[in-house]
Structure formats: structure tokens, C-alpha cells
Amino acid sequence: MPTIPSAKKIMMEALRNNLDVDINTLHAKTFELLISYRSKYYERRVNELLLEVDLPVKIRNKVKKKILEPIVVDGKEYSNFMEEVSRRVSQAFQPISGSIAELCAERELIKNGLIKGINFVRRKERADFTVYYPNITECKVKHRIEVKNVSLRERATRGLAFDGDSLFGFFNQLKEFTESNVKILDDLCSKTGGYCYVPPKLLEQIPYRGLRFRLNTQFGKDMSIFVREGQMPK
Incomplete structure (x- = not known):
């Protein structure tokens, strides 16, 4: 499952209810969606982690140990859970955020008759x-x-x-x-x-x-x- 949807998908979602939205409102809406998807990713990864933890037995130590132990995701090793989560999110977040800004600019060009x-x-x-x-x-x-x-x-x-x-x-x-x-x-x-x-x-x-x-x-x-x-x- 992708960390965050593509810039085009986020743009389409932002335009779903209002195709005539102005460029700055559109950009703000896409950014809100991007933040929301990032939060959902964190939540999903934490839930996946907690499913592997036997909560009734010394929960704090087990969660801490699990979060800090090395993991391998898609063949790449990370020193701990949070390094994997933060790196994957930042790698996805930055280019998608930049692409959204470009798509907003492109939409303005097309709206004004440019092909x-x-x-x-x-x-x-x-x-x-x-x-x-x-x-x-x-x-x-x-x-x-x-x-x-x-x-x-x-x-x-x-x-x-x-x-x-x-x-x-x-x-x-x-x-x-x-x-x-x-x-x-x-x-x-x-x-x-x-x-x-x-x-x-x-x-x-x-x-x-x-x-x-x-x-x-x-x-x-x-x-x-x-x-x-x-x-x-x-």
C-alpha cells in the first residue's frame, strides 16, 4: 500500500466538490489532504505494530523494545521502527507536495487558455x-x-x-x-x-x-x- 496517494489523486480529491475553486484555496485544500494522509499512515503503522505486541504483559517495555529494534522493510534495513516510518513519509511527502504546487500552477495556465x-x-x-x-x-x-x-x-x-x-x-x-x-x-x-x-x-x-x-x-x-x-x- 502506498505511503501517500499521488499528487494527481490528491488534486482530484480536492476538486471533487468545487471545480471553480481559486488557486490558493485549492493549494490549501490539497495540503490539508496531504497532512491527513500522512497522519493516517502513521496511525496505520502504529496499529500494525501494536497487533504484534502482547499488551497485557509489561506493555511499556515491550512497546519500547519493539519500536527500537532493527527492522527490514521491502528489503531495506532500518535501525528502528520510527526511522522507517519517518524516512518513508518524508521521502513521499516532499515530492508529492512539490508536484501538487506544480499541478496548481498548470491548472491556472490551462484555465487561461494555454494548451x-x-x-x-x-x-x-x-x-x-x-x-x-x-x-x-x-x-x-x-x-x-x-x-x-x-x-x-x-x-x-x-x-x-x-x-x-x-x-x-x-x-x-x-x-x-x-x-x-x-x-x-x-x-x-x-x-x-x-x-x-x-x-x-x-x-x-x-x-x-x-x-x-x-x-x-x-x-x-x-x-x-x-x-x-x-x-x-x-
């Missing part, structure tokens, strides 16, 4: 998305987008650098948007002609408003303009 494989592609040319003017076969100009989930520094070794002309995300950590960080992102986007797309709630709270910062709800419309005109809106 995958014609107007844009995903995960090519060292970018999460590449948008083409006027299309991929007659390309005159392209715009590359990096998608992040909730943190600017998801890959700490790269600092604030990103692969693309624009940065899109569901950032929720206001402390990351210091005056110096806002200036760095502003300068990076100014050089590429792109924007840093952030959630409305965060943009309202940032005290240092950058010139290249826009609402992530404008992302799809801006890319639609790029496909029609070959340049980003001013």
Missing part, C-alpha cells in the same frame, strides 16, 4: 514550466517559470537563485521576505523581465513591496498575455 504541449511544457529546459510565444513549434520567445511550494529556500544550497524568468509559489513564511531578500528577488526578476508571484495574503503583509511582485492569482492571465503578445505585461 499543454503547444503553448507550454512542464519540466523541460531546466525549468518547471516553459511558456512559448506564439507556440512551441514557431517559438520566437519563451518564458521559464520555477514553482516553489511554501518556502523560498526549499533548496538551501542555492540561496534565493531560481531556474527561470519568473518565480511562482504559495509562500506562507513572511519572515523570509526581508528587505534584502525582496531586493534580491526584485533584481533577479527585473533582469529576466519576469515576476515573483506570491499569495494575496502574503503580499498584503510584506512591508517591503518589490516592483516585480505580483499576486499568484494573476499568473495564468499574465502567461496568456505572453502567449498572445510575446512579452510580459507591464
Whole structure:
């Protein structure tokens, strides 16, 4: 049984009751589902463990011993139960969470009339998305987008650098948007002609408003303009 369902399945579940939900509400709903599935996985693994324990006899020592003894799962040995649980969950959680953010961005592109494989592609040319003017076969100009989930520094070794002309995300950590960080992102986007797309709630709270910062709800419309005109809106 998979640790957590795929990003596509979680997205479909989040859209089940409302296909017209806005992008930030959709992302929040998928994240809630992701957390729920992770909790259910932990609970299932603990239940499986307790089924093997003779509860009436010195329960505390037996549970402790069982949790801390080495185990082998799918041919891989772990030092103890909790190492296996936490590693499997983290390995599944992070890529699925990132894929959900990309699927949310992709949905915005499609909602605004862009066609995958014609107007844009995903995960090519060292970018999460590449948008083409006027299309991929007659390309005159392209715009590359990096998608992040909730943190600017998801890959700490790269600092604030990103692969693309624009940065899109569901950032929720206001402390990351210091005056110096806002200036760095502003300068990076100014050089590429792109924007840093952030959630409305965060943009309202940032005290240092950058010139290249826009609402992530404008992302799809801006890319639609790029496909029609070959340049980003001013």
C-alpha cells in the first residue's frame, strides 16, 4: 500500500466538490489532504505494530523494545521502527507536495487558455514550466517559470537563485521576505523581465513591496498575455 496517494489523486480529491475553486484555496485544500494522509499512515503503522505486541504483559517495555529494534522493510534495513516510518513519509511527502504546487500552477495556465504541449511544457529546459510565444513549434520567445511550494529556500544550497524568468509559489513564511531578500528577488526578476508571484495574503503583509511582485492569482492571465503578445505585461 502506498505511503501517500499521488499528487494527481490528491488534486482530484480536492476538486471533487468545487471545480471553480481559486488557486490558493485549492493549494490549501490539497495540503490539508496531504497532512491527513500522512497522519493516517502513521496511525496505520502504529496499529500494525501494536497487533504484534502482547499488551497485557509489561506493555511499556515491550512497546519500547519493539519500536527500537532493527527492522527490514521491502528489503531495506532500518535501525528502528520510527526511522522507517519517518524516512518513508518524508521521502513521499516532499515530492508529492512539490508536484501538487506544480499541478496548481498548470491548472491556472490551462484555465487561461494555454494548451499543454503547444503553448507550454512542464519540466523541460531546466525549468518547471516553459511558456512559448506564439507556440512551441514557431517559438520566437519563451518564458521559464520555477514553482516553489511554501518556502523560498526549499533548496538551501542555492540561496534565493531560481531556474527561470519568473518565480511562482504559495509562500506562507513572511519572515523570509526581508528587505534584502525582496531586493534580491526584485533584481533577479527585473533582469529576466519576469515576476515573483506570491499569495494575496502574503503580499498584503510584506512591508517591503518589490516592483516585480505580483499576486499568484494573476499568473495564468499574465502567461496568456505572453502567449498572445510575446512579452510580459507591464
